[in-house]
Amino acid sequence: GAGVSQSPSNKVTEKGKDVELRCDPISGHTALYWYRQSLGQGLEFLIYFQGNSAPDKSGLPSDRFSAERTGGSVSTLTIQRTQQEDSAVYLCASRSDTNTDTQYFGPGTRLTVL
Amino acid sequence: GNSVTQMEGPVTLSEEAFLTINCTYTATGYPSLFWYVQYPGEGLQLLLKATKADDKGSNKGFEATYRKETTSFHLEKGSVQVSDSAVYFCALSGPGNQFYFGTGTSLTVIP
Helix, strand or coil, X not given: CCCCEEECCEEEECCCCCEEEEEECCCCCCXXXXXXXXXXXXXXXXXXXXXXXXXXXXXXXXXXXEEEEHXXXXXXXXXXXXXXXXXXXXXXXXXXXXXXXXCEECCCEEEEEC | CCEEEECCCCEEEECCCCEEECEEEECCCCCEEEEEEECCCCCCEEEEEECCCCCEEEEXXXXXXXXXXXXXXXXXXXXXXXXXXXXXXXXXXXXXXXXXXXXXEEEEEEC
């Protein structure tokens, strides 16, 4: 596609349930990032995929959070046993190898945990 | 470590006013610096960037100069428009291709 897409755009869930958030990066982009944007906070780095290398998971806040990237393209962020403090906008960005400075962001998924 | 501190908002200006949004950074090495903009209902998009000291990034009438001596990258525009209403994020790229973002500054321009 022309840009990074994310689905769903909004997700409301109950505390304790698992959720999956999807990101489709720009075709050919080898790098993919997940961020969390909480109210009044900046973008919090979660995880970074680069090609076939092991992902940089250093930003994941707990072991309830995990992500995978299948076939070097689509990525899924999974949050298990959601808590109210997980409510935020989850942003995905991709980056090419030829323009390593610039990330292209998706519109985000707004997660609300009741 | 690496971090970005930017001016807290919200900022409200009248159309054609001068805009400054302050951004300072802490970094190891020589990072690239960025301003991203998030228009209502949209994703973040790159507004401008500068990759080395004294570089000036510019786009859509916005400018920012990479000041190593003051570790700053302040965003300026001489005459804002209603369409500039958005949230602005200062960011830097650190080692390992990680990016560090500020908390964002909300700008509202009123006619």
